[in-house]
Amino acid sequence: MPFSEIYDVVVAGGGNAALCAAITAARAGRSVIVLEGAPAFYRGGNTRHTRNLRCAHDGTAPTMTGPYDGGEFLDDLCRVTGGETDKALAQLTIERSRELIPWMNKAGVKFQPPLGGTLSLGKTNAFFLGGGRGMLNALYRQAEALGVVCLSDAPVTALAIEDGFFTAATIQYQGAAQQVRGRTFVAAAGGFEANIEWLKQHWGEAADNFLIRGTPYNRGDVLKMLLAHGVKPVGDPTQMHCVGIDARAPRFDGGIATRLDSVVFGIMVNRAAQRFYDEGEETWPKRYAIWGRLIAQQPEQIGYSIVDSKSIHMFMPSIFPAVQASTIGELAGKLKLDTAALEKTVADFNAAVRPGTFDHTVLDDCRTEGLAIPKSHWARRIDAPPYYAYPLRPGITFTYLGVRVNEESRMVLNNGKTSGNMFAAGEIMAGNVLGKGYLAGIGMTIGAVFGRIAGEGAAKNARN
Amino acid sequence: MPATDLPRSAALVEADRLMTICNACRYCEGLCAVFPAMEMRRTFANSDLNYLANLCHQCGACYSDCQYSPPHEFNVNVPAALATLRNDSYAQYAWPRAFAPAFARNGLFIALAAAACVAAFIVGFVAWRDPAVLFARHAGDFYKMMPHNAMVALFGAVFLYAIAAMALSLRAYWRDINGESDLRAVGEATGNAAHLTYLGGGGGGCTSENEKPSAQRRVFHHFTFYGFLLCFASTSVATIYHYAFGWHAPYALTSLPVLLGIAGGLGLLVGPAGLFMLARKRDAVLTDVPRRGMDTAFLAMLFLTSLTGFALMAFRDSGAMGILLAVHLGVVLALFLSLPYGKFVHGLYRYLALVKYAREKRTAAFVE
Ligand SMILES: Cc1cc2nc3c(=O)[nH]c(=O)nc-3n(C[C@H](O)[C@H](O)[C@H](O)COP(=O)(O)OP(=O)(O)OC[C@H]3O[C@@H](n4cnc5c(N)ncnc54)[C@H](O)[C@@H]3O)c2cc1C
Ligand code: SF4
Ligand code: SF4
Numbered sequence: 001m002p003f004s005e006i007y008d009v010v011v012a013g014g015g016n017a018a019l020c021a022a023i024t025a026a027r028a029g030r031s032v033i034v035l036e037g038a039p040a041f042y043r044g045g046n047t048r049h050t051r052n053l054r055c056a057h058d059g060t061a062p063t064m065t066g067p068y069d070g071g072e073f074l075d076d077l078c079r080v081t082g083g084e085t086d087k088a089l090a091q092l093t094i095e096r097s098r099e100l101i102p103w104m105n106k107a108g109v110k111f112q113p114p115l116g117g118t119l120s121l122g123k124t125n126a127f128f129l130g131g132g133r134g135m136l137n138a139l140y141r142q143a144e145a146l147g148v149v150c151l152s153d154a155p156v157t158a159l160a161i162e163d164g165f166f167t168a169a170t171i172q173y174q175g176a177a178q179q180v181r182g183r184t185f186v187a188a189a190g191g192f193e194a195n196i197e198w199l200k201q202h203w204g205e206a207a208d209n210f211l212i213r214g215t216p217y218n219r220g221d222v223l224k225m226l227l228a229h230g231v232k233p234v235g236d237p238t239q240m241h242c243v244g245i246d247a248r249a250p251r252f253d254g255g256i257a258t259r260l261d262s263v264v265f266g267i268m269v270n271r272a273a274q275r276f277y278d279e280g281e282e283t284w285p286k287r288y289a290i291w292g293r294l295i296a297q298q299p300e301q302i303g304y305s306i307v308d309s310k311s312i313h314m315f316m317p318s319i320f321p322a323v324q325a326s327t328i329g330e331l332a333g334k335l336k337l338d339t340a341a342l343e344k345t346v347a348d349f350n351a352a353v354r355p356g357t358f359d360h361t362v363l364d365d366c367r368t369e370g371l372a373i374p375k376s377h378w379a380r381r382i383d384a385p386p387y388y389a390y391p392l393r394p395g396i397t398f399t400y401l402g403v404r405v406n407e408e409s410r411m412v413l414n415n416g417k418t419s420g421n422m423f424a425a426g427e428i429m430a431g432n433v434l435g436k437g438y439l440a441g442i443g444m445t446i447g448a449v450f451g452r453i454a455g456e457g458a459a460k461n462a463r464n
Numbered sequence: 465m466p467a468t469d470l471p472r473s474a475a476l477v478e479a480d481r482l483m484t485i486c487n488a489c490r491y492c493e494g495l496c497a498v499f500p501a502m503e504m505r506r507t508f509a510n511s512d513l514n515y516l517a518n519l520c521h522q523c524g525a526c527y528s529d530c531q532y533s534p535p536h537e538f539n540v541n542v543p544a545a546l547a548t549l550r551n552d553s554y555a556q557y558a559w560p561r562a563f564a565p566a567f568a569r570n571g572l573f574i575a576l577a578a579a580a581c582v583a584a585f586i587v588g589f590v591a592w593r594d595p596a597v598l599f600a601r602h603a604g605d606f607y608k609m610m611p612h613n614a615m616v617a618l619f620g621a622v623f624l625y626a627i628a629a630m631a632l633s634l635r636a637y638w639r640d641i642n643g644e645s646d647l648r649a650v651g652e653a654t655g656n657a658a659h660l661t662y663l664g665g666g667g668g669g670c671t672s673e674n675e676k677p678s679a680q681r682r683v684f685h686h687f688t689f690y691g692f693l694l695c696f697a698s699t700s701v702a703t704i705y706h707y708a709f710g711w712h713a714p715y716a717l718t719s720l721p722v723l724l725g726i727a728g729g730l731g732l733l734v735g736p737a738g739l740f741m742l743a744r745k746r747d748a749v750l751t752d753v754p755r756r757g758m759d760t761a762f763l764a765m766l767f768l769t770s771l772t773g774f775a776l777m778a779f780r781d782s783g784a785m786g787i788l789l790a791v792h793l794g795v796v797l798a799l800f801l802s803l804p805y806g807k808f809v810h811g812l813y814r815y816l817a818l819v820k821y822a823r824e825k826r827t828a829a830f831v832e
Contacts, residue, residue, distance in 0.1 A: 129494045
C-alpha cells in the first residue's frame with residue numbers, strides 16, 4: 001500500500017495546478033503523491049473543460065500570432081479586475097507565463113493554432129491540442145513516468161495541521177479512511193463552485209437554479225479545512241464567475257458546449273416576458289460574462305434569448321436546438337410565457353429600432369430610441385419568421401474565495417506569518433491575482449505558474 | 465437543412481447527435497480533418513455524415529481527449545459512431561445493391577469465398593488434367609497446371625469486374641456527397657493518403673492500447689499499403705515481360721518481378737500481422753464491434769496471399785506445387801472477388817473524402 005511512506009510532497013487535487021506542482025517536485029527528485037478526489041474518468045476537475053492558457057510571448061511561439069508583451073498582459077489584467085489584483089503576484093504570473101509553452105511541450109502537451117470561432121484569441125492564448133483533457137492526459141503520463149503516485153477516487157477529508165504546519169492528510173480510499181503523511185503539502189483542489197449548499201449561503205434558494213459548468217467534485221472541502229486551520233482568505237466570498245448558458249444543460253459538468261452566443265443578436269426577456277438589460281452593451285467576451293449574473297437576479301433565474309431568422313446563423317451553433325415558431329405568439333406558447341406580454345415587448349422593441357448599418361463585429365450604430373431599457377448596438381427588428389428562442393440559466397464557472405499566498409506560493413496565515421510547509425496553486429488561490437472579472441485563459445496560467453512555483457518551493461522545503 | 469423527412473438509421477442519428485455536440489464544443493478541431501469539415505456546416509444531412517464518417521481515420525484521439533466521453537451523460541464516442549456509419553456507408557453505396565449484405569457478415573462471406581475459390585482450383589486442376597498432375601513435379605512451371613492464357617483470362621475478368629463494381633460504388637458516393645475536385649485537391653489528398661496524415665491524432669499519434677498515442681498503427685499500415693502496391697507492381701512488370709518481351713515465368717530470384725514480389729510480400733506479412741495484433745489490443749470501445757470481422761478478414765486475406773505466395777515460391781520444384789498453386793490462386797481470386805465487398809474499399813472512400821475536404825477547405829468558410 002502506498003500509505004506507509006512519508007512523502008516529500010503531498011498534493012491535494014488532480015487538475016492542472018496539482019500536476020504542474022507534482023511534476024516539478026518529482027523532477028527535483030522528490031517523492032510525490034497526488035490525491036485526486038474524483039473517479040478516474042472525472043480526474044482533473046475543471047481542467048478537463050479548458051482549451052487554452054494565456055501567456056506573454058515575443059511572437060515566435062509557433063501556434064500563436066504575436067507578440068503579446070508583459071505590459072499589455074498586465075494592462076488587460078488590471079482592466080478586468082478593476083485593480084483587484086496583488087500587483088507583485090500579477091507581475092510574477094505574467095513573467096513566468098513566458099515559460100509555460102516550452103515547459104508544457106517538455107511534459108508532452110501539444111498546442112495547435114486556433115481555428116474556427118476563436119481566432120480572436122490567437123495572439124494572447126495558446127490552445128491545447130485536443131483541449132484540456134488531452135493536455136491532462138499528457139501531464140498524467142509525464143507524472144507517472146516520473147514515479148509520482150497518482151490516486152483517483154481519493155478525496156481529502158481532513159488535514160492534520162499544527163500552527164500552520166502540515167503533517168498528514170486523511171483520505172477516503174477504497175472504502176476506508178487512510179492517512180497520507182508528508183513533509184510538505186500543496187493544495188490544488190479548486191474552488192467550491194459545485195457546493196450548492198455553500199453557494200446558498202450567499203445566494204439563497206436561487207442557487208437551486210444555478211447550473212455548474214464544470215466538475216461536481218470541486219466542493220471546496222480543502223479550502224474550507226485550510227481556512228478553519230487559520231489560513232488567511234483572499235477574494236470576495238460572495239462572488240463567482242457566472243455566464244448565461246443553455247438552461248437545458250445538465251446540472252453539473254455541461255462544459256463549454258452549453259455556451260450560447262445568441263444574446264446580442266436579439267432580445268432577452270425574463271419569465272414575465274420583459275426585457276431587463278441592454279443586450280447591445282458590450283462586445284464579446286464581456287457580454288458573455290455579464291449575463292449569468294443578470295439572469296441570476298431574475299425571477300426563477302431564467303431568461304429567454306429571442307432572435308429571428310436573420311440572425312439564427314450568425315453565432316456559434318448550439319448544442320440543443322432552438323425553440324422555433326412561426327409567430328411571436330406561438331413562441332410565447334412554447335416557452336410558456338404570457339403571449340400578450342411577449343408580443344408587446346417585441347412590438348415595442350421593433351418600434352424603437354432606429355435604422356443603421358449592422359455589423360456584429362464592432363460596436364455598430366444599430367440602436368433603439370425611447371425605451372426604458374435601450375439596446376445600444378446591434379438592434380434589428382425581430383420580424384423575420386421563423387422566430388427562435390433559447391432558454392438561459394446562470395452557469396457557474398468558478399468561485400473567487402481562496403487562500404492568501406506569497407510569491408513562493410506559500411500560504412499566509414491569519415496571524416501574518418507564512419506557513420512552514422504548505423503551498424497553494426490554481427483556483428484555490430487564483431483570487432490573489434484575479435480578485436474580480438475574468439480574462440480568457442488566465443485560470444490555466446495561474447494554475448500552471450503557481451503550480452510550478454509551489455512544486456519548486458515544496459521540493460526545496462522537503463529537503464530541509 | 466438535413467433531410468430529416470427521410471427515415472434515418474440509428475448510426476446516422478447517432479452521428480448527427482455527436483456532430484451537433486462537437487460543433488458546439490470544437491475542442492478537437494486540431495486533431496484531424498473531420499472537425500474542420502464539420503465546422504463548415506451547421507446541420508448534417510445524411511450525405512454530410514457519410515462524408516465525415518469516411519474522412520475519419522479512427523485514430524481514437526478524439527475519444528481519449530473528450531471531456532464528454534462515457535460515463536459522461538453526453539456519451540460522446542466519435543470514433544465508434546463514425547466507424548459504424550462508415551461500415552454502413554460501404555453497404556449503402558455498394559454496387560450492385562444485392563451484394564450489400566456482404567458487409568454485414570463480412571468475415572463469414574470472405575471465409576466462404578476463399579474456401580470456395582481454393583476448392584474450385586483443386587477441382588479444376590483435377591478435372592482439367594488428371595489427379596496425378598496435382599502431385600507431380602513440374603520444375604516450377606505453373607502453366608503446366610493452368611495455361612497462362614486461362615489464368616490471365618480468369619483473373620483479368622475478375623479484376624475488371626472488381627474495378628467496375630468499385631467505380632460504380634464510388635460514383636454513387638461521390639454524387640451523394642456532392643464531391644468536387646480539382647488538381648490541387650487531388651494532389652493534396654494523395655499526399656495525405658500516402659502519409660496517412662490524419663492517422664496521427666494531430667501529431668500525438670494513434671491511440672492503440674491505451675490513451676497513450678503511438679505511431680505503431682501508422683507504421684504497420686504503411687507496411688500493408690506499400691506492400692500491396694509493390695505486389696501490384698510485381699504483377700504488372702511480369703505482365704509487361706510476358707506480353708511485351710515474350711519473357712515467360714518462372715523468373716529468376718534476382719529478376720525485377722520476383723524482387724518486387726518479395727519486398728511487397730514481406731510488407732503484406734509484417735503489416736497485416738502488426739495491424740491484427742494492434743487491433744486485438746485496441747480498446748474495443750473505439751470500434752464498430754459487431755463488424756470487426758471485416759477488418760480481420762481483409763488482413764487475413766492479405767496475409768494469406770503473401771504467405772501462400774512465398775510457400776509456392778519455396779516449394780515450386782516439389783510435388784506440393786500443385787496444391788500450393790491451387791491454394792494461392794484460390795486465395796488471390798477470393799481477394800479480387802471480395803475487393804468491392806470488404807475492407808479494401810475503406811481506402812477508396814476515404815481518399816475521395818480527402819479530395820473533397822482538400823477542395824472545400826479552400827472554398828468554404830467556417831461557421832461561427
Ligand atoms: C467550461 C469551462 C471552461 C474553461 N475554460 C478555460 C480555458 O479555456 N482556459 C482557462 O484558463 N481556464 C478555463 N476555465 C477555468 C479553469 O477550468 C480553471 O481555472 C482551472 O481548471 C483551475 O485549475 P485547478 O487545477 O486549480 O483546478 P481543477 O482543474 O478544477 O482541479 C481541482 C481538482 O481538485 C479535486 N478536488 C476537489 N476537492 C478535493 C478533495 N477534497 N480531495 C482531493 N481532490 C479534490 C478535483 O476533483 C479536481 O481534480 C474553464 C472552466 C470551465 C468550467
Ligand atoms: S469529441 Fe468531445 S471534445 Fe472533441 S469536439 Fe467532440 S465533444 Fe468536443
Ligand atoms: S480521425 Fe481520429 S480524431 Fe479524427 S474523428 Fe476520427 S478518431 Fe477522431
